[in-house]
Amino acid sequence: xxxxxxxxxxxxxxxxxxxxxxxxxxxxxxxxxxxxxxxxxxxxxxxxxxxxxxxxxxxxxxxxxxxxxxxxxxxxxxxxxxxxxxxxxxxxxxxxxxxxxxxxxxxxxx
Amino acid sequence: xxxxxxxxxxxxxxxxxxxxxxxxxxxxxxxxxxxxxxxxxxxxxxxxxxxxxxxxxxxxxxxxxxxxxxxxxxxxxxxxxxxxxxxxxxxxxxxxxxxxxxxxxxxxxxxxxxxxxxxxxxx
Numbered sequence: 005x006x007x008x009x010x011x012x013x014x015x016x017x018x019x020x021x022x023x024x025x026x027x028x029x030x031x032x033x034x035x036x037x038x039x040x041x042x043x044x045x046x047x048x049x050x051x052x053x054x055x056x057x058x059x060x061x062x063x064x065x066x067x068x069x070x071x072x073x074x075x076x077x078x079x080x081x082x083x084x085x086x087x088x089x090x091x092x093x094x095x096x097x098x099x100x101x102x103x104x105x106x107x108x109x110x111x112x113x114x
Numbered sequence: 115x116x117x118x119x120x121x122x123x124x125x126x127x128x129x130x131x132x133x134x135x136x137x138x139x140x141x142x143x144x145x146x147x148x149x150x151x152x153x154x155x156x157x158x159x160x161x162x163x164x165x166x167x168x169x170x171x172x173x174x175x176x177x178x179x180x181x182x183x184x185x186x187x188x189x190x191x192x193x194x195x196x197x198x199x200x201x202x203x204x205x206x207x208x209x210x211x212x213x214x215x216x217x218x219x220x221x222x223x224x225x226x227x228x229x230x231x232x233x234x235x236x237x
Contacts, residue, residue, distance in 0.1 A: 005176070038221045038222055038223060040214070040222075040223030040224065042159070042224070044159070049209060049227045049228065049229050049230055050151075050159065050209070050211075050227050051227065052211075052214065052223070052224055052225050052226070052227070054223075055214035055215075055222055055223030055224070055225070056214065056215075056222050056223060059214075061214070061225060062225075091158075093158065093159050095161065095223065095224070097221035100173065101164065101171065101172075101173025101220065101221070102161075102173055102174075102175065103149075103161045103164070103220070103221060104161060104175075105151075105158060105159045105160060105161050106158075107158050108158040108159070
């Protein structure tokens with residue numbers, strides 16, 4: 005069974021830059037995994053940030069960017085703000101029509 | 115206004131069924147793949163199923179394969195998830211989400227999300 009891995013938690017200072025990653029338990033992530041990224045604050049529905057590895061969803065500020073870094077997908081947040089404090093989830097396509105969420109990263113801005 | 119509104123959740127006993135609906139408005143529903151995703155209390159997001167824009171292709175997570183068929187009615191702009199043989203561990207908020215790009219495969223990712231409907235399975 006394919007497991008998608010994310011850092012459980014991360015912290016960043018206001019105004020700083022942070023890169024969250026998304027990997028596969030077996031193998032490397034490539035553009036063929038069509039990585040996507042989602043932000044969720046407690047009690048709210050998720051919000052799409054990035055799809056198809058590096059395409060920002062409508063209305064998402066350019067402080068958020070997606071990429072493939074080495075063997076993982078990455079979400080970089082530049083100029084972190086207090087309201088970026090959220091849970092961040094990645095999704096990877098693992099073949100046969102199936103997508104899998106990572107366990108999520110809890111980002112703290114302090 | 116572009117939106118997705120889920121309904122059909124409730125409190126049910128193990129072994130019973132519920133049909134969840136997702137009403138779409140403000141966009142051409144028949145152009146987009148549609149997903150179901152759930153979130154158990156205090157847990158992360160779990161992808162469940164996707165249906166292609168024309169309904170011709172359906173894919174499922176192992177956890178719901180054979181129990182939760184996905185379907186859509188493009189004439190009614192509505193997505194469905196038939197949740198059968200419900201178990202306590204199916205307790206979650208169920209979200210529908212629109213595909214990220216028109217006429218694209220589901221694996222491109224998700225775009226707009228609904229606010230979710232809560233399913234509680236308890237004896």
